[in-house]
Each structure stands twice: as C-alpha cells, then as structure tokens.
Amino acid sequence: MIEFMLLFSRQGKLRLQRWYSALPVKEKKKIIRELIAIILTRKSKMCNFLEYRDKKIVYRRYASLFFCCAIDKEDNELLALEIIHRFVELLDKFFGSVCELDVIFNFEKAYFMLDELLLGGIVQETSKSHVLKAIQCQEMMADDAETRTHAVLEELGFS
C-alpha cells in the first residue's frame, strides 16, 4: 500500500501531499522535511528507490517537480514508479503540457485526479481514459445546472 504521495519542487517547496495513513501532524512534517532533504541531494543517475524507516521511498523527478511516494517493503517498486508516471500523464493530458505552475494554481484539481487513480493508498483505476472520463464528469457537474448534468451523466454512461 502507498502510505503517502508528496510533490515538491527543486527548491524544496511542498506542492501537494496526500496521506493514506493517520499520522500526527508533527510526524508528517518531520517526514516531509527529511525526505526532501534526502532526495534533493541524490544524483540523477542513482536509483529511484531508497529505504526509509520501515518503508521504501520511490521517487522521480519531472522538470522542476519531484514526485515521491512511500510503499511497503514488499510492494512492487517499479510499478510504484510507473504509477507516478501515470499520474503525470494524466496531469499532462488534463492541463495540456503540465508545468509546476498548473499544479500550484489548480492544486485541488491535482488532488481530484490523484483520488481517481489511488484511493486509500491502493491503486484503483489505471486506465487513462477512465480517469479522464471521471474528471470530465466532475467538471460537468460543477456547472451546477442540475438538470443538465444528469443529461451529461447519461451521455457519459455514468448514470
């Protein structure tokens, strides 16, 4: 299971955090601080995994943004790495060539997208088209014309 997903910038600024297990705020802050420090000092040719406490950290850098998640030791590291990539692909598709600024200004959208991909720290839906459909559907709902949305839902096959 994924314990948390963090996005932070090359300058060490946190951009997104999603925790899938309950930890005290202080503990979370400590983990964030430590991991940012460790990962930023690693060189690019090094492997994307590292052991941290009783977890394994899997991270990857995309331009100025680092994506980092913690998994259990027996979980599959490579797929954790690729779930990060799938997340990036989704953001890219949604924002159209995503950059750090998109994630900053639309952080809630990034959350929504992540929640479709992972739920409670478990991979829920890996199909790009299914996730995008779900997000599109949410966007439509946001138009808040109740009657219209129902029609849209049906059109999308969700109702």
Place this chain on the structure above:
Amino acid sequence: MSAKGPDSMKGLTIFIGDIRNCKSKEAEVKRIQKELSNIRGKFKTDKGLEGYQKKKYVCKLLFIFLLGTEIDIGYQEAINLLSSVKYSEKHIGYLFITVLGTPTPEMERSVLQAIRNDLRSRISINVSLALQAVANIGSELMAQDLGHEIPQILMNRSMDDFVRQNAALSWLKLIRVQPALFSGAIEENGAQLGQLINDKNLGVVTSALGLLQEMAIHNPEPIKGAVGHAISRLSKLVQGQPNEFEDYGYHFVVAPWLTVKLIRFLQYFSPPEDTLIRSRLNEALDSILNKVQEPPQSKKIYHSNAKNAILFEAIYLIIHLEYEHAFMIRACNHIGSFMQHKEANLRYLTIEVMVLLGASEICHGAVVKHLETVLTTLKTDRDISIRQRCADLLYSMCDHENAENIISELLSYLEKADYAIREELVLKIAILAERFAVDFLWYVNSILNLIRVGGDFVSEEVWHRVIQIVINREDIQGYAAKLCFEALQAPACHETMLKVGGYILGEFGNNIAGDPRSSPYIQFRLLHSKFLLCSHDTRAILLSTYMKFMNLFPELRPTIQAEMSKKNQIRNANVELQQRAVEYLSLSRIGNDALLGKVLEEMPPFPEKESSLMAMLRKKAPSVPLHKEDKIASAGSSGDLQRHVNPSPQPVPSTLLETASKRSPPASSTPVVQSAALLELGNSVNGNAPLSELILAPNLDGSEPGNIDDVKKDFLLKNNGVLFENDLIQIGVKSEFTNRIGKLNIFFGNKSNSQLNNFEVAIIMSSDTSQALQITPQSNPPSTIASGAQEQQVLQIECLGSFRTPPSLDVTFLLAGGSNKYTLYIPVFLSKFLESTQMSQDNFFARWKLLAGDKESQRIFPATKKIDKSIVCNVLSSFGLAVLPDIDPNVSNYVSAGIVQIKDAPSGVLLRLEPNEVTNMYRLTIRSSKGSVSETLQFLLTDQF
C-alpha cells in the same frame, strides 16, 4: 481540456499569485496572516455566507495548509459544504475534510452523518464522494456505523462500476481498521468475493484485488476459491496482446498493475493442488519469463519498467511456490545479466531478489557466481541504496568457501558505511564469522577486528558472544589474550575493546604472562592507564579484572590493593563502583588463598545454545510477512551454526544455567562475596542483566519451550492449570474445546513488585503445526501488567490437520529495566479435538479390519502405574475416547473409539489397549483413517497409564 472551468475561483488565484510574488519568507508569512484574519473575520461576522464564498475560503485554507501553516478554522464551514447541493462545493468540502481531518468528536459525527446521507443518494457521483471519504479517513466509528452498507454496494451489480471500485477500497480501509468486524461477512460471501476477479471491467478487478489481498492477509481461507479465478485471469492477461485490453495497456504492456496484483495475490496462498490449475499457472509464468527475452516494443523506460515489474513479481511468486526448480534457475539466470545493468533501478531490484535466491539451496550456486560483481558494486557503486543491498546480498551468499573473503570485504566496507546501517552490519558480520568459522583463532581475530572497526556500533550481544566462545574454548584462550593485549596497546582503542580485553585478560591473562613484554604488571598498567578515561560500566568490569589478577598473579596483590584502597575507589560516588572496591578489598585481605582461589577461579563454560545474535538480527530487521525478508530469516537458521560452533564437548550440568542466570559466582560459598560482581560482564550499574539474558534468551528458531513431556503431563488430560510460574510471573490456562474449535484463555499474573512493561506475546509454530492449526487471537495481549494484577489473552484455535508439536508462546516483558523472555508450549494437542463415539462390536471390527496396514500405529511400553481398570478408563475418557465394553473377546483388553474433528477431514479413531499384568507392560494399537493421526495419538497416549 481547460483548467479554468466555470467553478474556478478568482480570489484563490489572486491569493496564490500574491504568495508567489512574495520576495521573502517574512513577506509570505505576513500575507498568509493577513488572509487568515480576513477569512476568520468573514466566518465570524457573515453567517449567511454563500456556498461559493465558503468554498473559496476553504480552498484558500487548504492552500495555506499546503504551505506548512497549521489551520484551526474552516472545519465547520467545510462540513457545511458536504451537504451542499452543488457538486463542486461538496467536492471541496470532502477534500478539506480528508486532507485536514476533523478536530473534534462532534465534527466527526457531523461528517459521518453527511457521508451516510451521500451513501444513500441516488446520484452515483455523490455516493462515490462519500465512499472516497471513507477510504481516505477510515475511522473505527465509520467501520461500526457504515460497515454493513459498504459491502452491499460492492456486491450490487446494478451499481456503476466506478462506485463499486470506490466501495471495494473503502471496505478495505474499514477491514484494516477493524478486521474482526468483518470476518463473518467475508466468510459468508467468500465465493462471491472471489468472483469479482472475473468482472468484465478491469478497473473493478484492480480495485477488488486490493480488497481481496487485504482479506487474504487476515484470513485466506474463505476466499481461497479466488485462486483459480486469479490464475485464469492472469494467464489471459499475460498471453494476451496489448490491443486486446486497449484501455488498460501501458506503453505496450498489458495491464501491468492488474497483472502484478494478481501475481502478488497468489503469494498469500499455498501452491494450487489441482494439476490443471497448476499447469495453467506454470504456463503463465513461463510466458512471463519468455516475454522478457522478446525485443522491446518501445524504447521508453516506462515500457521496460512495466515489463520488469511483472518479471520481478513473478520471481517472488516462483520463490514462494518453491516447487518448480527449473523456474528458479531460469529466473536466476535471467536477472543475472541485470547485475551490471546501466539502469540503477534494475541493479537495485536484482540485488534485492538475489538476496532471496541466494538463501535458497537451489539457486545458491548460481548466485554465488556473481560474487566478484557484488564485491565490486559494494566498493564502487555511488548509490548508497545499492551498496546497502549489496551488503545484504553478501550476507545471504556467504558460505564456507567464500566466508573469509566476504567477511574481510564487509569489514572494510564497515569503515565507510552509512551510520544508519552500521549496527546491523556489525551484527551480520559477527553472525557470519561465527557461522562459518573454520577455526576459532580466525573467529576471534575477526571479531576483535570487528570491535576495533565497529566501535560504537558493536552491540552488547556481539561482544558478550565472543567472550562466551573464548571461555568455552580452552585452545584459543591464550591466543585471545594475546590479541586483546595487542589491541589494547593501540593509542586510541574503543571502550568496547577495553571491556572485552579487560574481561579476557582477567580470565586468561596468565597465558601470556610468561612473555616479559606482557608481564602481569604490564598488563595491569596497560588496563589501568585507561581506567579513568572510561565509563562506569567499563570501570566496574576492570575492577573485577583487577580482582581476578590478584588470584592469577599474587605478586600484583599489593599494587592492586593499594589502588583499590584509594579514596576515589572506596569512596566513589557511584555506589556500584564503591561497593566493588570495598568488597574486593576486604575479600583480598582475608588472607586465605585457597578461599580466594575458589572464589576467583576461572569461569565455567557457558551452556551452549544457538547464538542469540540471530534473534537480535531479526529484531533489528523485522521480517516482512510472506514476502522477501522472512526467507532470509529462515535461511539464516541453517544448521551450520551448530555444526561449527559447538564448543561444549562436556555435558554442562543444568544447574549451571540457573547459576549463571542468577549471576552468583559458581562457587560462592563465602558470605563475603554477596555482590556477585565477579561474574558481571555488563553493567549492573543500571540494573541490566545482559549476560544472563544472552544465555537464556531462546533464539527464535532454536528456542525450546521446555520439555514437551512436562506440558503433556499437566495438560494432556486436563484443560486448565498453571503453565508456568516463577517469582515474577504466573501463566495459567483455561481452555474449552468443542468440535474443531478450541478457546484458550491465557492468564498472566504479575507476582513481582513492579509493573511489567512492553509485555508481548507471540505465537510460534513449526511449519507443520502452522499448517494444521489456525490460531486467531480474540483479544490483544496486555501491554503492561501492574504489580499483583492479572491480565488475559484469548486465543481461538481451529484444527485443520494433524500435528505433533504443540504451538509455543513467546512471552517477553521488561521488568525494572531488564528484559525477560519465556518460551512455553501452548497446551493444545491433537487429542483435544477428539470426540468420543459409540459403536457396536460388528461395526468396530469391520472398521478395524479396514484400517489395517500403514494406518496403524502400535507401541509396547511399561506401565508407569499399577494396572488398574478405573485408572485406564479414566485416562481414555479424559483423552477424549469412549471406552466400549463387551467388544474385545479378551475382557482384560480395552477398546475405544472417537473422531478427531479436523476441518474438512474428520478422522475416525479406533483404539485397542492390551495390558499384560505379568510383565507389567501395555500394548497400545491405534488405527485411524489417517496414518499421521494414529501416529500422533499413539505418541501422546503412550506412557499415560
């Protein structure tokens, strides 16, 4: 798609822009504070705040939280948003609550109420939000309140697929929070749950497998039907073409996440018995291994990663299955080429899996071939993650051939290793040195080297162990003394070295005293030159060493007495040191050499048990269940240790063990030496009992929970009684068995005067027993027990097969700073699941004849009591059998019958007992539908009459 939907919030965008424009941290803090006070004001004064406004402010708060500022407002407003009719507002409300949580129980209840409403909504997308919230928060309250609704949503096929996916994962979360709550529902719906793997929507299957895996962790039994489904799904996926599963392809790899989940799921079960299913699985694994060799369909790293992810998971499954040796060798050869791959990730993962392969008999040879590569990687790889794994791999691939090489490489790695792993590394080196010691000189040399290099990271267990071994091996004592003496001459030597050196010279310094370069006086000066520089613990040891010197070297007596009578010794502020100095001094002044010689004589050999280092290592690197690490542990317990380091040729009287544990000197007949200080290696300064612990601490594998006959005697025919008792603790058992289920109440009574802390109970079963018994704790063991109090733990035990060795219980706790550990048998025997049956004569003999041959177990044994009818009948019926009268033509014989209630395979048991009063012997014959059952019951019942 545009990011700027109609719901975009301008105020939020401006605020974020402002923050980004802040030139300094101070400016940022100021801007945030301004915003917070603005929001606080709005929330306070404007009660009729519009939904849109609330959403905007809540969003700003979320952003402020992301920046690292703690938030104490907005929770109520977010909760209000949960019941908004506008989806976008509801969505933000849920986001806030799941990211920030709820600060008060009242709020938690309001959230729960909102979730409940949405769960019952007709609009799927609202149901989905509620389910997501459950999955993200997952509190106990939710489990109790919504626990029955969520499984229904999952099983309801008329629900939208995405809702069912949400339901699967929110149920998973609730199971994680409160597993006991759902065991009934899972048992009932096991088959149906397994069917989820066949769902046509691969997204549903992906989510469902997350859930099934969680269920398998708790209890694989009810869902074991899913194994067949999983295998057939797997085989379709791995043999399919990417375009077949269009939506679920990932860079030309078919559904990698689902595939890996399926493979992982199978690792929770034993290999399928059905040959058809098994061959299907083999085919699937075969095509996974084949696919790796095909040319890549894409040059992108994502493609090869996804493909290799499947390969590695398949290898873990192959290791788990253990049955196909050819697969293992193939896997090993496949990934061998990755050892020097340019991709660091592949090197890392390969080394990781090689650790496991190296520990298996089959692949050990193939792994050892890579020794040179691993050594080079350890020395040259720039990535610490990889170097660490290399050290693990070297540990795993070590054998008699390469031990010397590996240990010297690890020692030189130790000097520059990451601090975080040094202690574990030291321990591993110590274990390897002990396990593969060709000769003990080499062993002592290596360990002293280790202490020299490892310094601070050498735990007590490691240096205690080397002392134990030196004490037990007469042939190396002189050598060890010489090595210690040399090591102590270094200008800077670590305190641990001083402890070891002090102890060894105190015992065996006489061996090197003949050499003028290490005369008694020089030895003493050498040790004493460091006395003032070291801690109290070490000084305590050195004082004992000096005392031992008085006996070894009478000529030193005046010098040492002069030292001990110094004010800083006999008036030392440290009570322990003062006591030692005073007592030793008066002992030395008694003037009776014979007495002195007796008190200070050499340490007797330690009773040899398996090294406690292994247990220590396992504590350091707790094994992960099922996967990867646990196999290292089991591999570590190979017989090498006993074979090579078993230096107790003479039998050691068992009283020695007790003597050592009480830590009084072996011949403490004099009242003067009450302090017992002579034996103390460690630090009674802080009340620890390290040495005794070391000797007594049973190893995880090698532990012996006492004599099985003792527990048989007390519990075979009784269900209640005292399992164990000493001055500290009393452990009692009450048990009840009905059919194949037993309920055991274990009582722990604290008899000491202080609280027992860190109380832990672990159940340990041999691999056979673990197949035969399913033990489910019904309650958690207490973590502390107050003085005089009694606590209990309840276990439910289900019989799944025949077993001979009862499970055992590891009870550990801390008392006044010292740790205690007891390993005891749990009084559960196969006969406890025996139920008596009545039978007619014809019926009995018809069956008796049917069960001849290998289903019979017979034994002749002498009577331990007077042969008496009432005693025999009593034993048989307490054992669980009905005594059947008038069946055997010979009236002095006894005939009995019963059924052992084994799950899915109850086994009938027939018994015949023939006493011979002349020879005072019995002949016991047991026949049952299973040979192993007859065998075990015979073993249990023999000697009971």
